[in-house]
Amino acid sequence: MTTLLQSMKRIWPVRRASETVESRKPAERLRQVAPPIDIAPDDPIVAYFLSAPGAVEVEKLHLDSPALQALRAAGVTLAIPLVSQGELVGLLNLGPRLSEQDYSPDDRGLLNTLATQAAPAVRVAQLVREQQAEARTRERIEQEMRIARIIQQTLLPQELPQLDGWQLGAYYQPARAVGGDFYDFLQFDDGRLGLVIGDVTDKGVPAALVMATTRSMLRTAAQHGDSPGEVLERANNLLCPDIPPKMFVTCLYAILDPATGHLQYANAGHDLPYVSHNGASTELRATGMPLGLMPDMHYEEKEMDMAAGDTLLLYSDGLVEAHNPDRDMFSFPRLMSLVGKYGDSGALIEYLLNELRSFTGIGWEQEDDVTLVTLQHTGDGHMNNRTDANQTMDEGWRVLDTWPIPSAPGNERDAMRHVEATVRELGLPEKRIERLKTAVAEATMNAMEHGNQYREDVPVEVTVMSSAHQVAVRIRDSGGGQPVPTQSQTPDLEAKLAEEQTPRGWGLFLIRNLVDELRVSSDAHHHTVELIMSREEEDDDNQSA
């Protein structure tokens, strides 16, 4: 209302009460504009104007009203309320007539008619102005979120470390209002690996900036390879003086010795990690206050040994606090149970995201960032998630060829032909070539459709590698943060034939049945599938399946 009143007063000539008519020339009087007058919503004059039938003579009012005093002080003698849909949207304020005569009944009638017609137009103008202001606010917030997203994604690891006998996976999906999740990997000269996951309170740019600061401080604190508790203690002391009030950071820091599977960890108030071991899951408990709350905190240190087949899951609360349409939470017990059920088949992230999708249903609006980091002890020491596919790989892996496939329906046939031509020279049995071709086709289709949304300008990268005993095809799309939907269960053909289920859903099932090993990993930018097959002839190569 204030804005409108101010604008309205600018167009009506009024005389200041402190000035006399005689003291000014007519031309000066014409130029006079009343000063802005604020009317508080609870001022009694508002109720009076709403009930007034038309023009109101200000001098005749007897109200205990600051606005009335202001009107009088501004020289307003006649006020005509502008009322739209029962709401006072403005006033037409007039000073004395230049003729110094009273306003006539005709004048009042004309002003009342004018007010009746002007009020809706004024209301529309107010709404337009409010909407413009809201749009500017929204745009500013969106811009801030874009900046926050850029800060976070720039600072998250672009590649996963490669460790013989270990497989790392990471997934990060920011919410629309970007939170402060982060994860990091620190590789030490002695071969040990530091794993960090954290979550900054708050959202947007402030959270992203604190995340960036915390990440730097942790890296500084950890550079000498000290124990996790010491590192968190040092990072906390570095962070405390600078962190904005009411903000803090939960953080878990673990150090893995890949040679022995020994894992040390300390926790600054972050969600407890889980370890999947022999079909059961265990919480890794260690106590400690979040970073940035108060200096000189002590962080309890714990340790464990990871055996072959064990998988460590680090995660943020965006997963466990996701809600379904009934407002039930995904919850810690559900997550712990899923980690236990999952076993060690190599794609825990994908499995959990499928479970999350099933839980939240279609149209879920993600409330918070979802971050998952997995560390699996594969125990076999062979191929990991390298991204530099043009180099000779560890363990005797050699890149035979790599090429892009434009993401368009049907282009999986090109991937099949290219892979066939490349692996034929390896002397792979015919039956295995056919299996590999079909698996490649299905994985490429998934990558083109789900990873790259069939955007032709976003190619799928296909790489063929071989070692002495195996051949591998890596298919990578740009679907980081948007994982490929998968079907982890055996399709129920009876249900499909009874039309109780969609007839589709065969892709991943076929892949799993056609290759010796399927590996899936994601990071913020890519989704990668690796199809691994023995080069050696096996008994079933000569038998009909």
Added chain:
Amino acid sequence: MTTRALEAYVRHKKPRVAVIDLHGEINGFAEETLNNAYAEAETEQPDVILLNFANVDYINSTGIALIVTLLAKARKSHVRLYSCGLSEHYVEIFNITRLADFMSVFPDEASALADPAIATEGK
């Protein structure tokens, strides 16, 4: 894109047996052709519809889904769906997906038509 569009030709063989000869690829693009051919095969109310895959060189997971749809239709209308001419690899795929449990798989058209069930009905 380097796909080979599916072509389908329907032959009505023997009393109450229709053969659908398929040529090309069975993928997402094949849906209309496959469904039209199946509808045409059904017009003479056959007891058996034989899908002849001898000239099919590619079936992907979407194609499998299309075949599942045909099989569901056939079961609903009490028509037996047979297949023949599959390559060794696609016989394996039919076994993996268990399609072979629900539709008889023959090496070729002659052996399919010689199936005692068809031979009996044809008499």
